[in-house]
Amino acid sequence: MFRITARVPRKALAIGTPTAWGATVLAYQLTCPLAQREGVCARVVSGALLLAVGAGLLLHTRRTLLRELRQARTVAGAAQSVLLRPPPARVDGVRIAAAQLSADRGARVGGDLYEVVATEHGLRVLIGDVRGHGIGALGTVAAVLGSFREAAHDEPELGGVLRRLDRALARHLGERGAHDDSAEDFVTALLLEITPDGEITALNCGHPWPFLLCDGGVEPLARADPLPPVGPFPLPGDLTPERCGVFLPGDVLVLHTDGVEDARDPAGRFFPLRATLAALADRLPAAPETTLRLLFSALLRHTRGRPADDVALVVLRNDRARVTCGPLAAQASDQGGAAPGTRPAAG
Template structure:
C-alpha cells in the first residue's frame, strides 16, 4: 500500500465487520485534505497580503473543518496542534508574537480544537448507535418479513419492500407467500400507523397467516382467523397515541390449475397483467372494511375467483406505491406504468417499478411501499430447484 493510501485509511475512520451499516452523509476521503488546503490558503494570504493586518485568527477554522471531514476523533487534535505551530510561525513572521491578537488566536485555536474533538466523539458514538439500531432492524426484518423464493409451487414470486422511516428497514407493511396443500397462498397488508406498534401488529397478522394458510381450506376462513388474532393482539398490546388500529390486506390463493381466489379487506385491488398486455384491477363488487373495524365474528368477506393462464402476472401492493406523488401532486399511475415495466422475471419487474416510482416522486418515498408479484408458471412434471433470492435453493 502506498503512503498516500495508508494515510487516507488512517484518517477515514474506524471500520467494523460485515454487519456495519455505513454512516449516511460521510465525506469522500479526498475531503481529508481540506484542512491542509485551508491552512495553506491562510498562510498564502498572510504572505501575499500588503496590509499591516495579520490573518492568523483564520487558523481557528482548521480544527473545526477537520472534525467535519473525518471520523477519527484525534484528527481535529492533530490539526489543532499543527494550527498552533503555524500560528506561532506566522506571528513571528508578522512580528506580532507579543500582541494580543496572537494570544487570542492561540487560545481560540485551543478552544475550537477541544470543541471539535468533543463534537467528533459524539458524532462517532451516534453513528455507532445508528449502525447498531440498523443491524437490529435488519435482523427483525429477516425474522418478520422472510425472503420470498423465486418459485413457490405453481408460481414464480418476487417482493420489493422499502420502509419510509429514516434509517429503518421495517415498517407497517407486511407480506408473505406460502405453499400449502390448498395451493399457493399470499398476503399483502398495511398496518395503520408507524413505529414499533405497527411492527407488533404486523407480526401478529403474519404469524396468524402462516398458520391459517395451511390449516383453513377456505380463503375467507383465513381472513376470519387473521381477524381473531388481530383482535387478540390489539387487546394485549396498548399502543399510546394511536386511537384506532386496523389492517388493510388482500389474500390470494393460486391453485395448481391456475384458478385464483382473492379476498380483499379494505386494501387496494391487485392488478392482473395478462399475456396480451391487458391490465385490469381485480375489484370486488362488495366493499369490505379492514380487519380490526368489525367484530371478528362478523368478518366473512366474499371470495373472487379469477382463472389465470400461464404467464399471467398479478401485482399486490400497498398504498405507499399508488399514493406516491410527484412535485405537482399527481399520484403515481401504477396501472398505466405496470405494462411498461413488465419485462424480464418478477424480480426485474419490481426493480423497474420501484425505480419508476422514485423517478416519478423525485425524492425518497415518504411512506412504506411493498410490492409482491406472482407469475403463474405451472411445471408439467417432476420437481425443480430454482435459486432463492438470498442465494439458497428453493424446491418446488
C-alpha cells in the first residue's frame, strides 16, 4: 500500500505541473487586458511569458527524464550485481579477482560474464561475451550464468557443461521470439577445468585464449583454433576438451574478453595486452587484486577512460602447496617424468 501511495503524488506532479503552466498561459491570453492589446509592449510581455513557460516545461521534462534514467540504471545495476556476483576470494587453493567495465558511460551494466565454481570434478571457470552490451544483454547473461552454475556441478565432462549452455541459450532466444532482432544474439564462451593436481583443460567457443604468467614470462594458454560462438551454429558431435598444460603453484592465469585486446587509443592503436602482462609478470607473486587493478588502470589510460566495448577480466593465482619431494617425485624422476607440482621440462 505504501508503494502505491508513494507513486501517486510523483505521477500527479509530473502531469499536474505542465498542466498548471499551460492553464496559466491560457488564462492570461483569455482574461488579461494586456494580452488583448496590439502594442509592442503587450507583445513583449506575452512573448516573455510564453518563453518562461516553455523554458520551465523543458527543464521539468529534463529533470523527469534524468530521474527515470537514474532509476533504470540503479535497477539494472542491482540486477547485474545479483547475476554477476563477485567470485569468492579463494576457491580450492586458488586466489581469484574479477571485475567488469561497461562501455555505456555512467552505466554499470555490460554484456560480459564470468563465474568460478569449485566442484567435485575440479575448479570450473566460465568467461563469456554476449553480443551487444547494456541493459538488453542482461537476459542472455542471466540464462548463460544460471545454466553454468547448475551444469558445472551436474556434468562430469566439460563437453556436457557446454551442451547445457547451448540448450539454455537456445531456449532463451526462442522465448524472445523471432520478431526481436536481439533474438539473434550469440555468446563467445571459454570453459576451463583445473584439476586438483593443476591439469588444465578447456573448451573455447570463439573467445580469446587466456594468458599464463609463469617464471617471469607470458604465453597464451593454448593456440588451437576455437569453436564457433554458442548460439548461431550447432555444436559439433565431438567436444573433447583441449589439454592446456599444468597450472603450477605461483602461476597466474589472466582471462579476458575481446574488449581488452580490441581497446584503442585516440590514434587507433590497440591496447598492448601481452606487453602489459609481461611487465606485470616481473612483479609476481602479486595479489590477483593488484594485477587486476594495474590492468584496468593501464587500459583506461590507453583509452583515455572511454573503452568502446565492455571489458571483463578474471585473474587466478595458484596458491596451492608445491609438491617436489617424496616417493612420487622419486618415482617420476626414475620414469623420466615430472613430479606432481612441477612443470615438465621443455623439449
